[in-house]
Amino acid sequence: MNRPLRRVALGCLVLFGLLLLNVNYVQVVKASDYRDNPSNSRVLLRTYERERGPIAVLGPDGVAREVLAASTRTEGPLTFLRTYPGGPAYAHVTGYYSLVYGRTGIERSQDRVLSGEDDRLFVRRLSDYVTGREPSGGGVLLTLDPAAQQAAVQGLGSNRGAVVALDPRSGAVLAMASNPSYDPSKLSSFEPAMIRSYYEQLLQAPDDPLINRAISKTYPPGSTFKVVTAAAALREGGTTAETPVPSPPTLDLPQTSTDLQNFGGGTCGGDPISLANALRISCNTAFAALGLRVGEQALREQAEAFGFNNDDLSVPTTVATSVFPSDIAPPSLAQSAIGQFEVQVTPLQMAMVAAGIANNGQVMKPYLVREVQAPDLSRLDLAEPEVYKRAVDPRVAAELTKMMQLVVAEGSGVRAQIPGLSVAGKTGTAQHAPGRPPHAWFIGFAPAEDPRVAVAVVIEDGGSLGSEATGGALSAPIARDVMRAVLRR
Numbered sequence: 059m060n061r062p063l064r065r066v067a068l069g070c071l072v073l074f075g076l077l078l079l080n081v082n083y084v085q086v087v088k089a090s091d092y093r094d095n096p097s098n099s100r101v102l103l104r105t106y107e108r109e110r111g112p113i114a115v116l117g118p119d120g121v122a123r124e125v126l127a128a129s130t131r132t133e134g135p136l137t138f139l140r141t142y143p144g145g146p147a148y149a150h151v152t153g154y155y156s157l158v159y160g161r162t163g164i165e166r167s168q169d170r171v172l173s174g175e176d177d178r179l180f181v182r183r184l185s186d187y188v189t190g191r192e193p194s195g196g197g198v199l200l201t202l203d204p205a206a207q208q209a210a211v212q213g214l215g216s217n218r219g220a221v222v223a224l225d226p227r228s229g230a231v232l233a234m235a236s237n238p239s240y241d242p243s244k245l246s247s248f249e250p251a252m253i254r255s256y257y258e259q260l261l262q263a264p265d266d267p268l269i270n271r272a273i274s275k276t277y278p279p280g281s282t283f284k285v286v287t288a289a290a291a292l293r294e295g296g297t298t299a300e301t302p303v304p305s306p307p308t309l310d311l312p313q314t315s316t317d318l319q320n321f322g323g324g325t326c327g328g329d330p331i332s333l334a335n336a337l338r339i340s341c342n343t344a345f346a347a348l349g350l351r352v353g354e355q356a357l358r359e360q361a362e363a364f365g366f367n368n369d370d371l372s373v374p375t376t377v378a379t380s381v382f383p384s385d386i387a388p389p390s391l392a393q394s395a396i397g398q399f400e401v402q403v404t405p406l407q408m409a410m411v412a413a414g415i416a417n418n419g420q421v422m423k424p425y426l427v428r429e430v431q432a433p434d435l436s437r438l439d440l441a442e443p444e445v446y447k448r449a450v451d452p453r454v455a456a457e458l459t460k461m462m463q464l465v466v467a468e469g470s471g472v473r474a475q476i477p478g479l480s481v482a483g484k485t486g487t488a489q490h491a492p493g494r495p496p497h498a499w500f501i502g503f504a505p506a507e508d509p510r511v512a513v514a515v516v517i518e519d520g521g522s523l524g525s526e527a528t529g530g531a532l533s534a535p536i537a538r539d540v541m542r543a544v545l546r547r
Contacts, residue, residue, distance in 0.1 A: 105173050106136040106137060106138055106157075107136075107137050107138075108137075108138070108173065108174055108194060108195060109129045109131070109137075109138050109194040109195065110129040110138060110140060110155065110172050110173060110174075110194075110195045111129075111171065111172045111173075111174070111194065111195030111196045111197040111198065111431070111433065112125050112126075112127060112128045112129075112197045112198075113125070113126045113127040113128075113144075113152050113164055113165070113168075113172070113197070113198050113200065114126060114197065114198070114199055114200070115199070115200045115201075115202045115203075115204055115207075116199070116428075117204065118204065118205060118547075120547070123199070124143075124144075124204055125143050125144075126142065126143060126144030126148045126151075126152050126200070127140065127141070127142050127143075127144065127152045127155075127164075127165070127242075128140075128141055128143065129141070129195075132248075134248060136157075136248055139246070139247070139248060140154075140155040140243075140246040141243055141246070142154075142241075142242040142243045142246070145241065145242075145243075146239035146240060146241055146242075147207060147208065147211045147235070147239070148202070148207065149163075149239045149240055149241070149242045150163065150234070150235075150236040150239060150270035150271075150272065151163055151164060151200065151202065151234055151270075151375075151426065152164050152165060152242060153165040153166055153242065153375075154242035154245040154246050155242075155246050156245045156246055156253060157246070157247075157248065157250060157253065158245075158250050158253045158254060158257070159245060159253070159257060163270075163375055164198060164200070164374075164375065164426065164427070166375075167372070167374040167375050168198045168374070168427065168430075171195065171196040171197075171198060171430050171438075172195045172196065172197075172198060173195050174194060174195035174196060174433070176196060176430075176438075178196075178430070178438045178439065194433040195433065196430060196431055196432050196433055196438065197430075197431035197432075197433070197435055198427055198429075198430060198431070199427070199428045199429040199430075199431060200231075200426055200427060200428055201225075201230035201231050201232065201425065201426055201427070201428045201441075202231065202232060202233060202234065202426070203223075203232040203233060203543065203544055203547070205543040205544070205546065205547070206223050206232045206233040206511075206540050206543040206544045207232075207233045207234075207235060208543070209233070209536075209539040209540045209542070209543040210223070210233045210234075210235035210536065210540050211235050211237070212539075213515075213535065213536030213539050213540065214235060214237040214517075214536065215237075216237075217237060217517050217518070217520060217532065218237060218238065218265055218271075218517070218518040218519070219236075219237055219271065219515065219516050219517040219518050219520065219533075220234075220235060220236045220237070220270075220271035220272040220275075220405040220515075220516055221233055221234070221235045221272070221405070221513065221514070221515050221536060221537075221540060222234055222272050222273075222405045222406045222408075222409040222513065222514050223409065223511055223512070223513045223540050223541070223544060224409050224410070224412075224413045224422075224424055224511070224512045224513075225413075225510065225511065225512075226412075226413035226414070226416035226417040226422065226503060226509050226510075226511070226512045227417060227422070227443070227509075227510070228422055228443040229413070229421075229422030229423050229424045229425055229443055229444070229446070230424075230425060230428065230441075230443075231373060231424055231425065231426045232511060232544055233513075233540055233544075234270075234272045234273070234406075234426070235272065236269070236270045236271040236272050237271075238263070238265045238267040239267055240260055240267045240268060241256075244256045245257060270375070271405065271516075272404065272405045272406055273373065273375060273376075273377045273378060273404050273405075273406050274377075274378050274404070275378065275404065276378055276379075276380060276381070276402035276403055276404055277402065277403060277404075277405075277488060277490070277497055277516055277518075278397055278398055278401055278402060278403075278488040278489070278490055278497070279397040279401060279403045279408055279486060279488060279499060280396070280397045280398065280486035280487050280488030280489070280496065280497065280499055281340045281342075281345075281396060281397060281484065281485060281486035281487060281488075281499070282397060282408055282411075282484050282485070282486035282499045282500070282501045282514075283394075283395075283396065283397030283401060283403075283486070284337060284340065284345045284395075284396060284397065284484065284486075285337070285411060285412075285415070285458060285462065285484050285501070286357075286360055286361055286364060286411060287345050287348055287349050287352070287357065287360075287395045287396070288333060288337055288345075288348075288458060288461065289360050289364075289415075289449070289450050289454055289458060290352045290356050290357050290359075290360035291333065291348050291351075291352055292333075292450070292454045292457050292458065293356075293360065293450055293451070293454050294352065294356060297333065298333070298457065299332065299333055299334040299457050299460060299461050300332050300333070300334065301332065301333050302330035302331065302332060302333075303330055303331065303332070303333050303336055303344045303347065303348055304329060304330050304343070304344065304347045305326040305327075305328065305329045305330055305331045305336060305341045305343055305344040305347075306329050306343050307319070307320065307324075307325045307326075307329075307343070308343065309342075309343040309346050309347055309392065311346075311388065311389040311392055312350070312388045312389065313387060313388055313389060314389045316389065318342060318343060318346050318392055318393070319342065319343070320341060320342045320343055326339055326341035326343065326344060327339065330344075331344065333348075333461070334460070334461045334464055335464075336348075337461045337462070337464070337465060337469075337484070338461070338464045338465050338468065338469035338470075339469060339470065340465075340469075340470055340484075340485065340486075342396050345395050345396050346392035346393070346395050346396055347392070348395060349391055349392055349394065349395020349396070350388060350391060350392055350395070352395075353391075354384070354386060354391050357382070357391070357394065357395060358382050358384060360449075360450075361382035361401075362382065363447055363448065363449045363450070364407070364410060364411045364414055364421060364447060364449045365380065365407055365410050365411075365421060365446065365447055366380045366381065366382045366403075366407065367379065367380070367381060367382060368380075371423075371424075373406070373424050373425055373426045374425070374426065374427060375426070377404060377406055377407075378404050380402060380403040380404055380407035381400065381401065381402045381403075382394065382401055383399065383400040383401065386399065386400075397486060397488060398488070398489060405514045405515070405516050406424060406514070407514075408499070408501045408514040408516075409424075409501065409512055409513060409514035410424065410446075411449075411501060411514075412483075412501040412502055412503050412512040412513065412514060413503065413509075413512035414447065414449040414450070414455075415449070415450070415455050415458045415459060415462070415482075415503070416455075416459070416482070416503035416509035416512050417455075417509070418452040418455050418456075419448060419449050419450035419451050419452055419454060419455035420445055420447075420448055420449070421445075421446045421447040421448070421449050422443055422444065422445060422446055423443075423444040423445070423446035424446075425441055425444075427441055428440070428441055429441065459482050459506055462482035462483055462484055462502065462506075463480055463481070463482045463506050465482075465483055465484050465485065466481045466482060466483045466502065467480075469485075470485040470530050471483040471484065471485045471500065471502065471530045471534050472530075472534075473530055473531065473534040473535050473538065474500060474502055474530065474534040474535070474537050474538045474541075475538070476504060476538055476541065476542055476545075479504055479505045479506075479545070480504070480505055480506040480507060481502055481503075481504045481505075481506060481538070481541070482502055482503055482504070482506040482509075483500060483501060483502025483503070483530075483534065483537065484500070484501050484502065485498075485499065485500050485530035485533070485534060486498075486499030486500070486501075487499070487521040488521075494519055495519040495520070495521055496519075496520075496521035497516055497517065497518055497519065497520060497521060498516070498517040498520030498521040498530070498531065498532045498533045499514070499515065499516050499517075499533055500513075500514070500515045500530050500533035500534045500536070500537045501513065501514045501515075501537075502534075502537055502541070503541075504541045504545065505545070510544060510545060511540070511541050511544040511545065513537045513540050513541055514537075515533040515534075515536045515537045515540075516533065517532045517533050517536075520532045520533065
């Protein structure tokens with residue numbers, strides 16, 4: 059009789075033990091995951107009782123702040139409503155703070171600061187408790203330049219695409235625009251039915267307005283990747299900007315009956331031509347042959363030196379991985395050398411390529427948060443520039459700069475010219491689907507002698523099937539205007 063009772067008691071003890079273990083696992087081990095989950099409405103409801111800190115940028119004078127996101131006191135059960143004075147122009151950077159859908163963008167990555175729960179605000183929270191002062195969140199000051207951001211948004215107009223501008227010396231993000239955009243205020247109201255309706259509308263939109271094309275979508279880079287191929291050739295030694303390279307009208311690819319032609323089926327004005335001239339006119343056959351000569355390993359290593367194939371980059375919002383493929387056959391290697399086949403990049407990555415060349419071959423880690431602030435806007439933390447990669451040595455960077463200057467001075471990038479300044483750049487047209495217009499690209503920096511801004515622009519379906527120069531027809535003027543806006547400061 060006692061043995062069955064002991065077994066039942068032991069079974070109950072084991073079950074209670076498992077229950078205690080689960081409670082501790084949920085409340086201790088998983089607590090931070092549940093707390094940070096953007097779908098956790100209980101946490102959201104509690105944080106609406108506290109004034110959330112502002113997201114801001116410095117104004118044109120470099121002192122006054124322009125607020126992009128703020129909290130407004132209301133008379134309802136939810137005390138503070140999140141509003142977005144920055145509107146759609148900054149939506150993909152700020153993200154939204156939604157009662158229904160949680161947080162995205164800076165609202166998510168800097169949530170602990172904005173909500174006042176960051177460890178650096180512990181003394182402030184303790185002081186609030188002791189004095190009875192109403193608690194509030196800290197502020198986040200971004201690196202964005204309002205004039206450059208406005209130029210990027212206006213330049214994109216109704217076109218699908220993205221613009222990224224960086225300070226090549228520090229990695230600070232000066233502009234990050236994605237189009238189409240959305241109104242974050244409509245996702246941050248206190249009307250759940252309206253929030254869901256608007257969100258569903260955005261999800262159903264064919265142009266994917268919720269996606270930050272600057273960092274979350276990848277594209278074939280097309281001819282802008284020829285800068286990377288040129289860097290690989292220059293880095294291996296024995297090649298300079300004036301070195302003659304084969305540039306036939308048609309390149310006979312190994313291991314296949316398919317030939318590679320220049321964009322639009324044209325010639326490159328001679329065979330051979332100098333490497334600098336090949337970049338100026340964006341000669342496909344020359345760079346495909348150069349890629350075959352350099353080889354897959356060297357080309358991939360050069361791409362990775364600029365930041366490709368790294369899945370750990372955040373700004374602090376997570377960035378999609380830009381890819382240079384591996385184990386590729388020679389015909390595909392030739393295509394990869396001109397930015398086609400399976401090469402995929404974010405606009406941020408191509409801005410990093412331009413910035414690395416502009417910064418004597420050193421790629422700085424990009425960042426969006428300039429400063430973290432206490433509720434009284436005193437400084438808690440200031441961003442420090444950090445070296446991300448050494449892409450090329452200064453000699454190679456100088457050669458590439460001269461070659462890219464030639465592209466803008468008298469090549470396919472003439473529409474990026476800024477009177478009185480020397481601009482370095484590279485256009486690109488990237489084929490991506492049969493029968494569809496190619497994407498139009500431009501990457502560049504200015505002033506070429508002492509660069510202060512590097513930029514990448516992509517316009518989806520913005521090129522023409524007939525001419526390589528069309529890659530710069532739409533994208534180069536946008537880059538020019540963004541660079542000009544930065545340099546006017």
